[in-house]
Amino acid sequence: MAEICSLSRIPNPESRIPEPAVPELPEVEAVRRQLRRVMEGARIQRVETRRADLRSPFPSDFAARLEGQKVKALRRRAKYLLADLESGDTLLMHLGMSGSFRVVKGRKDAVQGGFYFERSRLDAHDHVLLTMSSGATIVFNDPRRFGQMDIVSAGALDSNRALKSLGPEPLDRGFNAMTLARKLKGKKTTLKAALSDQRVVAGLGNIYVCEALHRARLSPKRRASTLTTAAGEPRPGADALTEAIQDVLKDAIANKHRYQGNDRFRVYDHEGHRCPRRGCAGTIKRIVQAGRSTFFCPVCQR
DNA sequence: CCGCGGGCCTGAGAGC
DNA sequence: TGCTCTCAGGCCCGCG
Numbered sequence: 001m002a003e004i005c006s007l008s009r010i011p012n013p014e015s016r017i018p019e020p021a022v023p024e025l026p027e028v029e030a031v032r033r034q035l036r037r038v039m040e041g042a043r044i045q046r047v048e049t050r051r052a053d054l055r056s057p058f059p060s061d062f063a064a065r066l067e068g069q070k071v072k073a074l075r076r077r078a079k080y081l082l083a084d085l086e087s088g089d090t091l092l093m094h095l096g097m098s099g100s101f102r103v104v105k106g107r108k109d110a111v112q113g114g115f116y117f118e119r120s121r122l123d124a125h126d127h128v129l130l131t132m133s134s135g136a137t138i139v140f141n142d143p144r145r146f147g148q149m150d151i152v153s154a155g156a157l158d159s160n161r162a163l164k165s166l167g168p169e170p171l172d173r174g175f176n177a178m179t180l181a182r183k184l185k186g187k188k189t190t191l192k193a194a195l196s197d198q199r200v201v202a203g204l205g206n207i208y209v210c211e212a213l214h215r216a217r218l219s220p221k222r223r224a225s226t227l228t229t230a231a232g233e234p235r236p237g238a239d240a241l242t243e244a245i246q247d248v249l250k251d252a253i254a255n256k257h258r259y260q261g262n263d264r265f266r267v268y269d270h271e272g273h274r275c276p277r278r279g280c281a282g283t284i285k286r287i288v289q290a291g292r293s294t295f296f297c298p299v300c301q302r
Numbered sequence: 303c304c305g306c307g308g309g310c311c312t313g314a315g316a317g318c
Numbered sequence: 319t320g321c322t323c324t325c326a327g328g329c330c331c332g333c334g
Contacts, residue, residue, distance in 0.1 A: 094329085097329095146327080206328090290307080
């Protein structure tokens with residue numbers, strides 16, 4: 001029957017492996033790499049929204065502007081996926097907290113010559129269906145509905161509310177200690193809050209902020225501006241943080257295809273565990289900053 | 303302009 | 319077993 005493969009969930013044959021955490025940059029990038037195979041170069045044949053909104057309402061002409069369009073490229077910016085269409089429009093997608101895609105390969109209908117799709121396999125949280133010219137249907141599922149889908153007109157990408165204030169892409173060439181230092185300059189908040197701010201660095205969330213700070217041996221409670229001079233030049237620690245951010249993200253992307261179990265993170269959700277740093281005898285502590293959990297080692301993170 | 307806190311949302315897990 | 323409660327965090331908005 002119809003074949004299903006999940007694009008953001010790690011294959012889960014035993015159905016007791018914990019769900020992967022909230023999608024941040026590496027997870028979104030992994031989704032992009034899978035999804036581009038079915039989207040790039042293909043035409044969107046039919047669009048169905050099964051409710052009127054996710055976090056915000058779908059545009060009233062959502063289906064009309066997508067149907068018949070060929071997808072030129074599927075890009076990522078921060079935690080957003082951007083499907084560039086031939087019309088010049090861009091389909092903007094965000095996974096929110098619980099969003100995921102899966103691809104259901106349609107079965108050839110011998111009688112009518114088209115493809116059919118088994119609707120019995122849909123569940124209550126399958127909100128958007130994109131049937132491609134190949135016959136594959138891309139299903140967007142999002143129980144919490146913190147996700148987003150929108151269409152941005154040609155030329156309006158730079159001025160789009162969601163995109164315009166995003167900070168630098170940490171994995172872009174050109175992202176370095178100077179870039180980071182300039183963004184942290186004068187910030188009175190903590191490093192945790194600053195790195196969680198998409199205007200400072202794009203794509204980090206609660207998990208990878210904790211991981212990067214641990215790797216850089218920097219305390220999440222430290223004032224962000226202490227990594228820069230008054231002029232915005234990097235100070236000691238800025239280099240380590242830059243490298244830690246990039247390493248944490250690259251490692252996560254590289255390991256996405258593999259089952260990682262509970263060792264995926266070194267400090268996130270590891271309260272009470274021994275600090276994984278060699279030679280450190282500390283214990284991972286959990287505190288709350290800006291209403292969110294922070295996990296860190298008070299001994300080696302300063 | 304900046305930073306903080308509250309709100310949205312549902313499923314998982316704890317506790318009774 | 320089943321109910322109720324709390325927690326999780328993406329982004330946004332309003333307040334001071």
